[in-house]
Amino acid sequence: MNKLMTEHRKKFGDFEVIDFVDETEIQRIRDRVDIAVPLDVNWTWEYGSEVQELRSLYEKGKVNQWNAETDLDWQVPVSKDDWVIKPEGSMLAMALRMMGKDEATQKAAAFDELAFVLSQLLHGEQAALQLCGQLTNVCDKMDQKWYAASQVIDEARHVEALSKFLSRKMGTIYPIGATLKTLLDELLQAEGMQKKTLGMQTLFEGTAVGIMDMMRSESANPLFGEMIKRIEQDEARHAAFGVLTMRRVVKDASEEERAGMEDWAFSILEALNANQQLDMLRILGPKYDIEPEGLVQMALQLPDYAEFNSLAFMHTVVPNLQRLGLITERTEQGWRDTAMMVDQRGGAPRAALI
Template sequence: MEKILPEYRRQIGSFEVVDIDEKQVERLRGELDVDVPLDLRWTWNYASEVEELRALYERGKRGQWNAEEDIDWSAPFGRDEWFLPRENLLLLPTILTMMGKDEATCREAAFDEFAFTMSQLLHGEQAALQICGQLTNACPTMDAKFYAASQVADEARHVEVIAKFLQRKVGTIYPIGGTLKVLLDRLLEAPTWKTKTLGMQTLFEGVAVGIFDMIQKNCSNPFLSDLIRRVKQDEARHAAFGILTMRRTVRECSQEEMHEMEDFAYTILEALNANQQLDMLHVLGPKYGLDAGNVVSMMLSIPDWAKLNSDLFMHTVVPNLTRLGLITERTEGRYRERGILFGDRFGSGIDADVQASMN
């Protein structure tokens, strides 16, 4: 099967990573124009054809909020507090704690890594904004066009709120990592509205909901918690759109199309996972005297690495793909081998917010 970024693959122990050097990341980041095939489709049916999407659109209208006015931007948020647990959620403070580094260094590293992660989410939100604009053109029913349009407004607000958060409270926006840039381009370039929906709404939204949820559940700063809660509520609707649309698509498509979608999903998640945060480690590692390759090698040697590594994927994206029939016996083994799938492939159940958006 085709792998993404084959030219940047190398072995660390028995694991194949994607590791892009800084010069090439710079080049990838500089590719601002992306050639996107887009089928625009008219419809003359203005009545509702897909009732659950129309209901989701109504929910979307009711759930609007204003990033400038509804957030208390004067509330404190600073680098002198532990707003996330010291270990287990972020890689750098976990490693530095294991190495016996002092409290202040670990806290500084936690802040830097969090800023990096939020910056990557910001760039992901921009991709979501662009792809939803595409979906408004390409989706065949008026219900889907309405829904996608309401998501365009949501994603613009997410770009706004996360950019303002980073500018006002953090002081830095880190540039996009090379792996993420290539993967987001893949989704933006996907040829049909079905693949675009699978890529953005199911895969990337699934991963993003996982990250937002893990931050929010563990976060002790009320300002950050409120901001993430608002974004996550919107994201739950987006994930519901992905599931509802993909369910129909899956029902109607051939075995061959199923295999294509299944392989597309695997290829994207495999490449994301193959980076093992090397893109982040190359940027922040040197400040803390850490060599990126050594950190990954150390993580890979932890006995329950697969369980730790799969946490994010098992949160939403893998269970959703499984429910859609897009992870089957045919591909389950590959996901396991790469530490993406661990335990029951159905996970622990659908995210409560996503479920609520579908009722």
């Protein structure tokens, strides 16, 4: 299978990580802000509903709108001296705890790490905003165009909420990591609504729902918790669009096309997972005397590593890909070897949108 970013890979035991270390190159990737995108514009003269479940999703989107400025209580204080996210939700806090560092240091590190992770989500939200704008052009059914347009305003609201939270309450917006920027460019440049929907709505938003669900359950601040809860509810609707649309796409695809989508899905999420937070650790690790490579190598050795690492993937995206027929026996071992898939206790997947 095609692996992305091969020139940035190195082996940590059996595990292959992606690690960007050259600052000039990272900056070059970030500075690439004008992207040429192949985009077809489709007119349609059918204004009646052709895809009933998308029309229903659009209706649901309309009634579930919220206002980031007035529906969140911006008076709630957010401080480095308190836990904003519980230590269990922070890699740095857990590492510092094991190193015997005091609680104030653990809290400060968890705060910094959260600001970094939320910044990456914010940049991802900007990509979602732009990609949904593309979908309003490239989709050929009016139901899809209406739905995509409703997602555009959702994503604008997410960009608004996260950027206000970071600038008003945390004081920092960290720049985008090189791994994430490379993958988001790949999605934005993908040709056709099939690949765009698979990449953004199914893969990225499915993974985002898993990450946000963990963040919400580890939240220790009411403003942060409420903001994530609201964004996550919107994201679940977006992931549902991905599944409903991809179900039709896969049904109509030739075996060769289906296999191509299966490979692409794996290569995108394999690369995302292969970074193992090294982009964050390269920036924040030194501030807390944490050596990035050492910490990741140690994490990979933990007995429950796969269980923990797979949580975000097993929540929504992996069960959805399995049901869509985009993870088969041919690729399943790859998902397991990279700790994105495990057998779940209690059998059935926790949450799936179809």
